[in-house]
Amino acid sequence: MEIVSEKIEKTIIIGSGPAAWSAAIYAARANLEPLVFEGANTEENRMQGTLPLGQLAQTTEVENYAGFPSGNLKAFIDSAIDDQQQWMLPPVEEEAHAVTGPELMNLMRQQARNFGTRVITDDVVDTELKETPFTVKTSENGSFRCHTLIVATGARANYLGLESEDAYKNKGVSACAVCDGALPRFRNKPLGVVGGGDSAIEEATYLSKFASQVYLIVRRDQLRASKIMQERLSANEKIKVLWNHEVQEVVGEEKLGVTGLKLLQNKENQGVEIEVGGLFLAIGHTPNTKFLRDQVELTESGYIRWTENFRTATSVPGLFAAGDVADDYYRQAITSAGTGCMAALDAERLLAEHHLL
Numbered sequence: 001m002e003i004v005s006e007k008i009e010k011t012i013i014i015g016s017g018p019a020a021w022s023a024a025i026y027a028a029r030a031n032l033e034p035l036v037f038e039g040a041n042t043e044e045n046r047m048q049g050t051l052p053l054g055q056l057a058q059t060t061e062v063e064n065y066a067g068f069p070s071g072n073l074k075a076f077i078d079s080a081i082d083d084q085q086q087w088m089l090p091p092v093e094e095e096a097h098a099v100t101g102p103e104l105m106n107l108m109r110q111q112a113r114n115f116g117t118r119v120i121t122d123d124v125v126d127t128e129l130k131e132t133p134f135t136v137k138t139s140e141n142g143s144f145r146c147h148t149l150i151v152a153t154g155a156r157a158n159y160l161g162l163e164s165e166d167a168y169k170n171k172g173v174s175a176c177a178v179c180d181g182a183l184p185r186f187r188n189k190p191l192g193v194v195g196g197g198d199s200a201i202e203e204a205t206y207l208s209k210f211a212s213q214v215y216l217i218v219r220r221d222q223l224r225a226s227k228i229m230q231e232r233l234s235a236n237e238k239i240k241v242l243w244n245h246e247v248q249e250v251v252g253e254e255k256l257g258v259t260g261l262k263l264l265q266n267k268e269n270q271g272v273e274i275e276v277g278g279l280f281l282a283i284g285h286t287p288n289t290k291f292l293r294d295q296v297e298l299t300e301s302g303y304i305r306w307t308e309n310f311r312t313a314t315s316v317p318g319l320f321a322a323g324d325v326a327d328d329y330y331r332q333a334i335t336s337a338g339t340g341c342m343a344a345l346d347a348e349r350l351l352a353e354h355h356l357l
Ligand SMILES: Cc1cc2nc3c(=O)[nH]c(=O)nc-3n(C[C@H](O)[C@H](O)[C@H](O)COP(=O)(O)OP(=O)(O)OC[C@H]3O[C@@H](n4cnc5c(N)ncnc54)[C@H](O)[C@@H]3O)c2cc1C
Pocket: 014, 015, 016, 017, 018, 019, 020, 037, 038, 039, 040, 049, 050, 051, 052, 053, 054, 055, 056, 057, 058, 059, 061, 062, 063, 064, 065, 122, 123, 124, 125, 152, 153, 154, 155, 156, 157, 174, 175, 176, 179, 180, 288, 291, 322, 323, 324, 325, 331, 332, 333, 334, 336, 337
C-alpha cells in the first residue's frame, strides 16, 4: 500500500453515522486529532445504502433520538420548558421544525469538525492490521497509517432488489419497524412484512400494535424462526402468514406512497394482489466489513466481535468497533452514538497506556 503521509495518526475513524461522529467528537476533544473517512458519494454506495452520513440520512422523520424531537420545534419547546425559562433560548419561529435524519447527521458531523476533526470523503477499500501502526488504504486518496483504528461502518439492510421497492423507500417501504412503525403513515393500515426468521416475527409483532392487520410474507412453507417466536406468532390474531408468497412489485402512488403489493403464490404460480399501507423488509443486514478481510474476528453473521464485556475492543489490539457494524441486536442511532463515544474513550486509554498521546 502506497503511504501518502509520513505522519502516523493517533486515531483514524472509518464511518459516517452516529457512531463515527460521536467517536470523532470525543476523540477530538481528547486531542486525538481524529481523521475520519466518511465514505464516497458514489452510485454504488447509493444503491447499497452506504452513502456518507449513514443510514439515518436515508429517513426523514427521526422521533426517538433523545433531545431531538421531530415536528414543530416551537410547540415542543413550549411543552418542555416553562415560559419563565424560555428567555434563555434564542427566539424560535412558529413554523420552525425540529430535526430530520439528514439534519441530525449533518449537525453531528459539523460538531465533530468544530473540534478539529479532519474529514475525507472517500471509501476505505483495504487495511493492513497484522502489525502497528495499522495501514488504511482508500479508494482515491492513497494509504494512511494510525496507532488506533475505530471502525464504525454500519450495516446495510438487505432489500429484495426490486425497482418499485427502491422507488417507495421513505414512502412506505422500510427496513426498520422499530424506527418507522409508529409513524402516522402506517397507523391503522394493513402492512406487509417480508421474512421468515426471528427478526421478521419480531417486526411483525411490533407492527401489530399499530397496524389494522399484518401480513407476514414467507417464501417457503415453513419458518426459520425459533419455536418460541413461532408460538408468539400463532398467538397474535392480527398477523396472517402468507405461505409460499414472494413480492413481485410494490404498488403505490407518488402522493400516498405504498398502497399495495403484487405477490406470486409460488406453489401454484398464481398472482395475488393485496392492499397494504407499507412494506417492511426483515431479510437480514450485511455489515460493512469487506475492507477488513479476514484480519478481525467476526461473529457467525459477519459482525465484528466485541471481545470484552461492555468494551469496544476487538480481537486486534488497537482496533475498536462501534455502532451497527458490531451490533446486530439494538441497531439504533442512539446506541450507535453510545458505542462511538465508548470507542473513542477506549482508544484514548490505549494511547495513554503506550505513551502515544
Ligand atoms: C430507513 C431507516 C430509518 C431508521 N430510522 C431510525 C430511527 O428513527 N431511529 C433510530 O434510532 N435508528 C433508526 N435507524 C437505524 C439507524 O440509522 C442505525 O442504527 C444507525 O445509523 C447506525 O449507525 P452507525 O454509526 O453504526 O452506522 P451507519 O449509519 O450505518 O453509517 C455507516 C456509514 O459508514 C460509511 N462507510 C461504510 N463503509 C465504509 C468504508 N469502507 N469506507 C468509508 N466509509 C464507509 C458509509 O457512509 C455508511 O453509510 C434507521 C435505519 C434506516 C435504514
